[in-house]
Amino acid sequence: MNKSVRVKKKHGALFITGGLVYILIELAWRGESHWTMFMLGGVCFLLLGLINEGIPWEMPLWLQIFIGTCMITLLEFLTGCVVNLWLGWKVWDYSNMPGNLFGQICPQYILYWIPVSLGAILLDDWLRYCWWGGERPKYRLW
16 A cells, blocks of 8 residues: 555544544533534544644643644634534534634633643544554653
């Protein structure tokens, strides 16, 4: 199997993993989800995993988490603008939360993306190591 096919299969498996985990988090948190959250979760998980693909392991874990939290927040906002504001699907609405931006993101939920980012970064690193023989994860806190 050529390298391109292997990379596509790896990214596909990671996308599905991220999508499923995101759906499970939503089901546990609010008791419901939407297929667009599977797609968003897959994209977020892939992008979080690419942090260590393009940036050396020496990057402190707190900085990876910060980048991940910012990425998730931006993707949540963009997805919300499309699925909620443009398409009117009403998947979520934070309009009643203080500090919200167009009802799509709010400071309170941004804080939840911190542990989600940490979990996703760790899961991705270990999956790449265990499933595809990637570099063994190692972390610097500072």
